[in-house]
Amino acid sequence: MPSNSAAEHIQDLGAYVSASPSSFHAVNEAAGRLDATGFTALDELQQWEGGVGRFYVIRDGALIAWVTPEGATPTTAFNILGAHTDSPSFKLKPKPTTGKFGWLQAGVEVYGGPLLNSWLDRELRLAGRIVMLDGTQHLTATGPLLRFPQLAIHLDRAVNDGLTLDKQQHMNPVFGLGDPDSADVLAILADSVAGASVDPAQIGGYDIVVADTQAPERFGAKGEFFASGRLDNLSSTHAGLAALIAHAEAAPTGGPIAVLAAFDHEEIGSASRSGACGPILEDILTRISDGFGATVSERRQALSASFCVSADAGHAVHPNYPERHDPANRPILNGGPLLKINANQRYATDATGAAFWARLCGEAAIPYQEFVSNNDVPCGSTIGPLTATRLGIRTVDVGVPLLSMHSARELCGVEDPRHLATVAELFFRSAI
Structure with missing residues (x-):
């Protein structure tokens, strides 16, 4: 069995x-x-x-x-x-390193039909495959890197009457502070390949998704539930x-x-x-x-x-x-x-x-x-x-x-x- x-x-x-x-x-x-x-x-x-x-x-x-x-x-x-x-998740877009107002952000596209609000205010990572110009493929997975920050209730007093999220405007995760011109999401992915030295300039393509970092957990009055x-x-x-x-x-x-x-x-x-x-x-x-x-x-x-x-x-x-x-x-x-x-x-x-x-x-x-x-x-x-x-x-x-x-x-x-x-x-x- x-x-x-x-x-x-x-x-x-x-x-x-x-x-x-x-x-x-x-x-x-x-x-x-x-x-x-x-x-x-x-x-x-x-x-x-x-x-x-x-x-x-x-x-x-x-x-x-x-x-x-x-x-x-x-x-x-x-x-x-x-x-x-x-x-269901989010997939990394081309030209993925973005940002404004001193924030670094990652450009992502909605994949499938996720419950958008469930992804807010969680520590997230990027994971998937990168393909080099010579055809070599590598798996990569970062540690906790991203967050979709929700607007504070003080700035949206009616939020509990109905949360509306615009997929383009609101679902842009932050991953740091600074000037987007001096940052590179692909370099982070290259550094996250285990057991290999990868030059981000040689990355020709990628299939990268956003994933939760919280570990699966058993819970409940008698330990009867499993969250993951x-x-x-x-x-x-x-x-x-x-x-x-x-x-x-x-x-x-x-x-x-x-x-x-x-x-x-x-x-x-x-x-x-x-x-x-x-x-x-x-x-x-x-x-x-x-x-x-x-x-x-x-x-x-x-x-x-x-x-x-x-x-x-x-x-x-x-x-x-x-x-x-x-x-x-x-x-x-x-x-x-x-x-x-x-x-x-x-x-x-x-x-x-x-x-x-x-x-x-x-x-x-x-x-x-x-x-x-x-x-x-x-x-x-x-x-x-x-x-x-x-x-x-x-x-x-x-x-x-x-x-x-x-x-x-x-x-x-x-x-x-x-x-x-x-x-x-x-x-x-x-x-x-």
């Missing part, structure tokens, strides 16, 4: 989040864990031998890892757990990673090919080479099938027998806003992972997927809860419908219930991430 207790799992989730301030760090941390448990990294530019074993591929901020069991054939099904590595940044959706990525490693350590013989697909760019629509709308999953599954000499027809047979669990965080009922939830379906923290349902296929769950999920949770002795939106509240979406549409794989949408989704610091129950990992490990070895 993924770990011995919910407490151990939540502690490890906190360590994973802390090591993963950007999608690039998330896949790097995952790769380190896979390396330590006998997985082999494959290069998309090279020929693959394929066959039985445990492998992974990184493409930018996405990672696909899989375990091919003994006895696999060209028509062996894929059991895929899909998640994503990005979270990026639970949407590192809670699912980590659960899938722990489950896949546990599955591999069990040395499976027979059964499906277990796949963890951790995509990037879900928060902005997934339309990228490393997102769920892109070709990455299909590319990898095709190459796995090629390793068995599969024909096109046999590959289609395998996909028809396959299943995808799209794991992304969902909403717990909010005690202060119960009218925003469906009156009959009100998930709670530590009540088990969600089965996410939407009549308009914003989630990919159908009756077949619901029954399969119920079966898995029953066999694992794990509770689960159903989530459906209030009819007057628009429903978000996930990678689930994208994967089902692109590959024709049967898909069900699930996830850990949260409060404060898309906040700089989200809230889940201590039990639920472990529950998700437990069911995911069973899913990886289960025939449909």
Whole structure:
């Protein structure tokens, strides 16, 4: 099983989040864990031998890892757990060093749909990748560097009647004092690369996001809550990673090919080479099938027998806003992972997927809860419908219930991430 207790799992989730301030760090941390448990990294530019074993591929901020069991054939099904590595935040703009009135500021662009007010008055850092003119890439992460300072109530007496933030005017973090002409955000990023000397003048491009610096924390009357940044959706990525490693350590013989697909760019629509709308999953599954000499027809047979669990965080009922939830379906923290349902296929769950999920949770002795939106509240979406549409794989949408989704610091129950990992490990070895 993924770990011995919910407490151990939540502690490890906190360590994973802390090591993963950007999608690039998330896949790097995952790769380190896979390396330590006998997985082999494959290069998309090279020929693959394929066959039985445990492998992974990184493409930018996405990672696909899989375990091919003994006895696999060209028509062996894929059991895929899909998640994503990005979270709503802010991304560093070109010409990022700005400022006025003696303040140094960083130019950032809103990434996805963050709760803007949750990012105010917090110590923040920059993290991501920088790419040199010669093509060399480096991960970088600063220490506490930035802050979005809120206007004092003395200067806005009506602020508690409704805070309005202009994304261009108000969301410009400060990072120092002085003349912008004598400062350089890129130099700070270059100095923050571990184990390498980087010349900021040789930086040709960068994918840098803003991340919270506050450590994840367990709290509550009985320690039942867990607060952290990026639970949407590192809670699912980590659960899938722990489950896949546990599955591999069990040395499976027979059964499906277990796949963890951790995509990037879900928060902005997934339309990228490393997102769920892109070709990455299909590319990898095709190459796995090629390793068995599969024909096109046999590959289609395998996909028809396959299943995808799209794991992304969902909403717990909010005690202060119960009218925003469906009156009959009100998930709670530590009540088990969600089965996410939407009549308009914003989630990919159908009756077949619901029954399969119920079966898995029953066999694992794990509770689960159903989530459906209030009819007057628009429903978000996930990678689930994208994967089902692109590959024709049967898909069900699930996830850990949260409060404060898309906040700089989200809230889940201590039990639920472990529950998700437990069911995911069973899913990886289960025939449909």
